[in-house]
Amino acid sequence: MKVSYVLGLCLILVSRMVFADAVQQTTYITFPSLNKPPKYQEDVLAIYGAINHQAISPLFKAYQEKYPNVAIHYTESNTRHLYEQFISQPNVRPDVMLSPAMDLQFKLANDGYALAYDSPELSNVPKDSHWRNELFGFTYEPIVTALNSDILAGEALPLSREQLLNLIRSKNHLLDDKIGLFDIQQSGLGYLAWAYDGQQSRSYGRLLEAFGTHQARLYTDTSSMLNALLKGQIFIAYNLVGAYSYQWSQKYAWIKTIMPTDYTTIIMRTAFIPRDAQQPTLAKRFIDLLLSPEGQHILANQSGITPISTKVKGPYSRDELSKLPHGIFRPIPLGLELLIQTDDAKKQLIYHEWDNAMFTVPNDSSALP
Amino acid sequence: MAKATTSIRRQLILMVATVLIVINVVALWSAHIYANRAAKESYDRLLYGSALQMAENINILDSQFFIDLPVSAFETLALSTSDRAFYSIMNGQYQVLTGYKDLPNIPFTQLLQQSSEKEKFIPIYYEAMYRGETVRFVALGKRLLEADSVNDVFIIVGQTLDARRAAATEISQMALQFVTLFFFITLLLLLFVIWRVLQPLQAIKQAITERSPQELSPLEANVPSEIAPLLKSINYFMAQLDNTLSRLKRFTAEAAHQIRTPLAGLNSQAQNALDETDEVLRQKQLQHILESSNVLTNTVNQLLSRATLTHRYQSHPFSPVSLDHVTKETCRELVVWALEQQVEIEYLGDIQVTINGDEFALKQMLQNIIENAIKYSPKGSVVEVELMVMDELSETSVVLQIRDQGIGVPDQDKEHIFEYFYRSPDNFASGSGIGLSIAKEVAEHHDARFHLKDNQPTGLIVEVIFPQRKGLSYES
Numbered sequence: 001m002k003v004s005y006v007l008g009l010c011l012i013l014v015s016r017m018v019f020a021d022a023v024q025q026t027t028y029i030t031f032p033s034l035n036k037p038p039k040y041q042e043d044v045l046a047i048y049g050a051i052n053h054q055a056i057s058p059l060f061k062a063y064q065e066k067y068p069n070v071a072i073h074y075t076e077s078n079t080r081h082l083y084e085q086f087i088s089q090p091n092v093r094p095d096v097m098l099s100p101a102m103d104l105q106f107k108l109a110n111d112g113y114a115l116a117y118d119s120p121e122l123s124n125v126p127k128d129s130h131w132r133n134e135l136f137g138f139t140y141e142p143i144v145t146a147l148n149s150d151i152l153a154g155e156a157l158p159l160s161r162e163q164l165l166n167l168i169r170s171k172n173h174l175l176d177d178k179i180g181l182f183d184i185q186q187s188g189l190g191y192l193a194w195a196y197d198g199q200q201s202r203s204y205g206r207l208l209e210a211f212g213t214h215q216a217r218l219y220t221d222t223s224s225m226l227n228a229l230l231k232g233q234i235f236i237a238y239n240l241v242g243a244y245s246y247q248w249s250q251k252y253a254w255i256k257t258i259m260p261t262d263y264t265t266i267i268m269r270t271a272f273i274p275r276d277a278q279q280p281t282l283a284k285r286f287i288d289l290l291l292s293p294e295g296q297h298i299l300a301n302q303s304g305i306t307p308i309s310t311k312v313k314g315p316y317s318r319d320e321l322s323k324l325p326h327g328i329f330r331p332i333p334l335g336l337e338l339l340i341q342t343d344d345a346k347k348q349l350i351y352h353e354w355d356n357a358m359f360t361v362p363n364d365s366s367a368l369p
Numbered sequence: 370m371a372k373a374t375t376s377i378r379r380q381l382i383l384m385v386a387t388v389l390i391v392i393n394v395v396a397l398w399s400a401h402i403y404a405n406r407a408a409k410e411s412y413d414r415l416l417y418g419s420a421l422q423m424a425e426n427i428n429i430l431d432s433q434f435f436i437d438l439p440v441s442a443f444e445t446l447a448l449s450t451s452d453r454a455f456y457s458i459m460n461g462q463y464q465v466l467t468g469y470k471d472l473p474n475i476p477f478t479q480l481l482q483q484s485s486e487k488e489k490f491i492p493i494y495y496e497a498m499y500r501g502e503t504v505r506f507v508a509l510g511k512r513l514l515e516a517d518s519v520n521d522v523f524i525i526v527g528q529t530l531d532a533r534r535a536a537a538t539e540i541s542q543m544a545l546q547f548v549t550l551f552f553f554i555t556l557l558l559l560l561f562v563i564w565r566v567l568q569p570l571q572a573i574k575q576a577i578t579e580r581s582p583q584e585l586s587p588l589e590a591n592v593p594s595e596i597a598p599l600l601k602s603i604n605y606f607m608a609q610l611d612n613t614l615s616r617l618k619r620f621t622a623e624a625a626h627q628i629r630t631p632l633a634g635l636n637s638q639a640q641n642a643l644d645e646t647d648e649v650l651r652q653k654q655l656q657h658i659l660e661s662s663n664v665l666t667n668t669v670n671q672l673l674s675r676a677t678l679t680h681r682y683q684s685h686p687f688s689p690v691s692l693d694h695v696t697k698e699t700c701r702e703l704v705v706w707a708l709e710q711q712v713e714i715e716y717l718g719d720i721q722v723t724i725n726g727d728e729f730a731l732k733q734m735l736q737n738i739i740e741n742a743i744k745y746s747p748k749g750s751v752v753e754v755e756l757m758v759m760d761e762l763s764e765t766s767v768v769l770q771i772r773d774q775g776i777g778v779p780d781q782d783k784e785h786i787f788e789y790f791y792r793s794p795d796n797f798a799s800g801s802g803i804g805l806s807i808a809k810e811v812a813e814h815h816d817a818r819f820h821l822k823d824n825q826p827t828g829l830i831v832e833v834i835f836p837q838r839k840g841l842s843y844e845s
């Protein structure tokens with residue numbers, strides 16, 4: 001707890017403002033224009049994103065090399081918070097909105113908040129990675145499970161959800177309070193991945209039960225979950241964004257990243273230009289860069305995020321991803337199917353199930369076989 | 370020359386093209402309407418399907434609505450990949466249970482009516498503007514039954530129109546392609562047919578052009594029955610032309626001959642007169658020269674008058690002519706000359722007749738006939754000219770008779786007498802030989818019949834019968 005408090009302090013130093021609510025940390029970062037001193041008034045491109053600023057900054061750098069007179073104001077926050085801010089503050093909307101919460105992004109586009117832009121770079125990316133020339137998918141990322149190999153104690157790595165359930169059962173109380181999950185009520189991405197699991201798998205109910213019985217811890221973002229994993233606060237982290245998890249696996253040998261072999265959910269980070277963007281032209285240039293071979297190459301090589309384009313080469317390209325052990329790739333379709341994830345009634349049902357499982361204290365351990 | 374009216378080919382092509390264009394435009398228009406309806410119906414079904422799937426998953430338990438919308442409902446909507454979709458589920462009090470809270474123009478009255486009628490709910494389709502776009506909505510009710518209560522919920526699903534428009538455009542474009550192809554194929558076929566049908570005309574033209582100007586024999590060509598009358602007319606005309614042409618040739622040859630003979634006579638008589646020493650004989654010979662010269666003058670005059678008449682036929686329209694007046698005048702003009710020949714002219718008849726005709730030509734006719742009669746009359750005889758009305762077979766006609774008491778014309782010569790320069794072998798009187806033929810031509814030009822009869826005891830009656838027709842009037 002102390003460590004996270006210190007981390008919080010650091011964030012205060014980096015950012016100009018941090019919400020009092022620790023759950024909705026928002027970081028503001030300015031990337032000043034490259035013209036020093038600026039000869040004339042510099043343009044500002046405002047971007048809201050749920051991408052780690054270290055991961056996205058190579059792309060900003062490339063953008064500013066092309067357009068040196070542009071400063072970028074990046075607001076990084078959790079997906080749900082970004083969505084709510086977008087809805088509630090119509091006067092301060094960004095020029096570009098980046099988020100992996102496909103359902104929330106889609107809802108905004110469907111509701112007419114997105115500006116249509118026929119980007120010339122759309123030919124570089126697959127046809128089903130954009131919707132109506134309003135919402136542009138630019139990454140192709142697996143949802144993974146990460147675990148601390150210490151918990152295995154010599155046992156084989158669980159490759160599928162079924163094997164993961166078996167592991168949880170066999171370790172039983174060792175895993176009490178040691179499983180990390182996204183708080184689906186706080187994280188848009190967490191809700192999306194969890195709801196999609198509900199559509200796909202029969203093991204969903206049993207997973208939920210197992211998580212509930214072991215009092216899984218809830219996190220709002222991938223980084224804090226990975227931190228917890230690193231520090232041994234948790235042993236298993238379910239439904240993480242692959243990109244960050246793989247990076248940590250490379251750094252710390254005992255953290256294993258698994259793409260479940262029964263099926264592997266794939267999400268796209270999406271971008272759109274709000275209709276009331278202040279700088280639509282700058283925003284369009286940013287979308288062009290994002291989808292261009294150059295931008296996609298930066299993602300695959302510098303950001304450590306698998307890009308949507310199949311043509312790009314690099315350590316994090318789609319080619320390399322498919323060489324790792326994985327199940328059937330199940331990309332979440334970028335289309336009207338996503339509306340179901342935003343349905344209030346559906347959400348209440350899922351929250352209800354979730355709350356029942358998570359916040360009911362198990363009467364005894366005999367609930368487990 | 371007659372001005373050529375628009376060519377048949379061009380008219381046919383124009384008409385065919387117009388008809389084709391009209392047909393094709395109508396076809397395209399219907400295809401467009403059909404395409405729109407087809408697209409509308411198929412996408413309405415998708416919309417309805419989606420609403421049904423949503424309805425399927427709405428239940429009620431202990432007065433609590435239990436809504437678990439299926440993914441398939443949204444997957445159905447997602448079939449139109451580029452359309453926005455909106456939905457809302459409401460209870461009977463129009464409270465939104467889930468979905469969009471501000472959908473426009475919801476047909477509450479109709480839904481309520483269906484609800485109160487307790488009948489099966491039928492989908493209501495409508496269009497409305499929502500979030501800046503036209504949206505097609507379906508509103509559907511569902512009755513939820515519990516033991517002690519009945520609750521209705523309303524499902525409203527809407528989608529923008531892009532996919533419909535795209536589908537309609539696709540069908541329309543296919544129709545357009547088909548119609549264009551059809552248009553050009555039909556046009557080509559019809560052009561071929563037109564060419565084929567007009568081919569005989571072309572053939573006739575070709576046949577005529579290839580002929581030498583002298584060749585006037587009938588055209589031989591196989592033509593369709595519609596063109597046959599034309600060919601027949603052409604052939605008839607050519608026969609006429611051939612006839613006229615040969616007559617003209619003969620006339621010219623005869624005229625030349627007729628002029629050359631008296632000239633040769635004149636020549637030799639003049640020579641003789643020069644050589645003659647006897648004054649009395651020379652006087653006689655000079656007299657002969659004068660007579661021959663008169664004959665020649667007469668012949669040339671006749672030829673000229675005929676040429677004049679031919680010209681008049683073509684250029685002068687008819688006008689009312691008082692026939693009795695013309696006849697009397699002609700008689701009066703000729704009476705002196707007749708008396709020199711010791712022949713009397715007697716005009717009989719007291720009727721007044723007006724006909725439609727050419728006064729000059731009629732006068733020429735009378736002159737020629739009367740002169741002829743005088744010429745062949747023995748000295749001391751009378752030429753009778755009579756104008757009378759004849760009733761015959763309920764037809765009233767005016768008859769003009771010129772009777773002489775000369776030797777008459779034998780029957781075998783009667784049919785030849787009108788030929789140019791025909792002279793009876795026994796005829797010794799001087800004459801050009803074209804007077805009567807001119808007279809006959811004038812008569813025929815006035816639609817009158819021209820007869821030769823024998824007079825009693827001897828002599829010839831020339832009878833011209835003007836039939837009753839418009840323009841003829843008389844009084845006794």
